[in-house]
Amino acid sequence: MTNSASSDSLPIKGVLCYCRSGYEQNLAQELEQVCAQSDVFGYAKIIPQTGYVYFSLFTPASLSALNAKIQFSQLMFARQLVWVFEYIQVLDRSDRLVQIQTVCADLLPAEFLAKTAVVESADTEDGKELAKFCRKFSVPLRQMLRQHDWLYRSKSKQPIVGITLHAFFEHGSAVYLGVTLPNNRSAHENGIYRLKFPQDAPSRSTLKLEEAINTFLTPTQQKELLHADATAVDLGACPGGWTYQLVQRKMHVEAVDNGAMDEALMATGLVTYAPADGFKYQPQYGKVDWLVCDMIEQPNRVAQLMAQWLVDGWATNAIFNLKLPMKQRFTAMQNAQVEIEKQLKQAGISFTWQAKHLYHNRDEVTVCIITTP
Ligand SMILES: C[S@@+](CC[C@H](N)C(=O)[O-])C[C@H]1O[C@@H](n2cnc3c(N)ncnc32)[C@H](O)[C@@H]1O
The missing domain is CATH 3.40.50.150 (Vaccinia Virus protein VP39)
Known part of the structure; x- marks a missing residue:
């Protein structure tokens, strides 16, 4: 069950895209153009070498409208496309979970149910450090989401289908909360397609x-x-x-x-x-x-x-x-x-x-x- 109808009423404040570190400017240019062509108005926030770009909307828009207008496959430089419903800039490190829970209670529509929830950080040196925390944090986050019936309860390991809730940590005290939808996202964690190098191949290319x-x-x-x-x-x-x-x-x-x-x-x-x-x-x-x-x-x-x-x-x-x-x-x-x-x-x-x-x-x-x- 993906309860997409109820998620339509989730107001989206911005678009978060991950990219290779150093490509923020290129991605921002592309995102601004694609958004403008689709009548999605806002501005891109770029911090060089961070591995992501946030496009802040002038006016919150509905999830389904945005999802119909902007396609992940259109965006050359984006590794992932997350619809952000809140950015928590100052998290109390001693109780991050409670703040996230409060925001979810305020903003998630009744009947919202994500199929999966992931905790992510950028593909940078700082992000790799943060990834250890993200892995640990994903356990209590999922527990909290399940307790409130915001996350599907299942013991079986599911492929990513249905809505995924993303908590993307910018650093230890700031997090973007958003969702991705099937057919309009990368199916890979952090948008990174990991492959095993075949030992008999002549080059890494x-x-x-x-x-x-x-x-x-x-x-x-x-x-x-x-x-x-x-x-x-x-x-x-x-x-x-x-x-x-x-x-x-x-x-x-x-x-x-x-x-x-x-x-x-x-x-x-x-x-x-x-x-x-x-x-x-x-x-x-x-x-x-x-x-x-x-x-x-x-x-x-x-x-x-x-x-x-x-x-x-x-x-x-x-x-x-x-x-x-x-x-x-x-x-x-x-x-x-x-x-x-x-x-x-x-x-x-x-x-x-x-x-x-x-x-x-x-x-x-x-x-x-x-x-x-
Ligand atoms: C990045 S490497 C290719 C690696 C290859 N795809 C692999 O997977 O092993 C680029 C290659 O392009 C070749 N190259 C560059 N200009 C060329 C040209 N005008 N004609 C033919 N080969 C060219 C180079 O000799 C070099 O071997």
């Missing part, structure tokens, strides 16, 4: 493509689009972390790079190696299902190349990284998106565009374009 595949493609799409008969070109493939992911799915890959490829990958017989310039390479065996690209190059050059492959019909779909070493990362991403979308539309190609600053990314954003006939 492999985790970027694994996270991208699991983030952008549903399990059904993965079955339909990444299978033994599927083909791919990997531009900037060396030493082979991305190719490894495709080969794991039994795909045939043309790996393009002047650097050497991992020998074990070559021994699978599924990889054709081309020591060539990725900007000049053409698919050797006709159109491929996937173009993947991790070349360290100017984002506008890579964007141009991706558009060209899709428009010329050399590849059906693409996953690529746009390296963004500059301060104006949001603007660079917008320019790349506008350029690619313009070319695909002119060519009459229907497509979906998804972009995310993934947990395993550094100064780069991963884009996935899936075209439809």
Whole structure:
């Protein structure tokens, strides 16, 4: 039971998004633009290197209205999207629970029932220290929530479905209280998608493509689009972390790079190696299902190349990284998106565009374009 109808009357005061530390400015710019386009008015509060941005609404709004207007998947730089109903700035450290309980009693609508409750902190050095406290605090918090029938009582471990109540500690004496809703949030704790590094993979970059595949493609799409008969070109493939992911799915890959490829990958017989310039390479065996690209190059050059492959019909779909070493990362991403979308539309190609600053990314954003006939 999610009692979403009663939660609609929960007045939301702001939007809290988590991000990689150092990306607050980029996220704030993006959040302000997305909110303005959706007629959600307010301003972003940024504290550099904190790993989150809070967008304070000028007027509280209903949960359902906001949830319909702003989509987590739209926000490239956001790892999580929390609808905040209260920010408690000064918590008495000796009795934090009572203050939180008082706020919940004042603000949570009758019949409010969360499926799960989590206590979180930022993905920063300070946040990691705080995480130990958060882990401990989650036990009494959940007990208190259950006592008041604000949290579902179940002994079984549930996947995150239904409303989740979030207590995000800014520091030991300040907490944002909010909720997230299914289909409009990251399903991962702290918005961090942790993956285990496969010991036989040639590089840690492999985790970027694994996270991208699991983030952008549903399990059904993965079955339909990444299978033994599927083909791919990997531009900037060396030493082979991305190719490894495709080969794991039994795909045939043309790996393009002047650097050497991992020998074990070559021994699978599924990889054709081309020591060539990725900007000049053409698919050797006709159109491929996937173009993947991790070349360290100017984002506008890579964007141009991706558009060209899709428009010329050399590849059906693409996953690529746009390296963004500059301060104006949001603007660079917008320019790349506008350029690619313009070319695909002119060519009459229907497509979906998804972009995310993934947990395993550094100064780069991963884009996935899936075209439809
Ligand atoms: C970040 S690494 C790729 C790592 C790879 N995705 C993996 O998972 O192992 C970038 C690669 O792009 C290659 N590269 C850069 N410019 C290139 C170009 N113009 N043509 C082909 N490869 C290029 C580099 O040689 C380098 O190996």
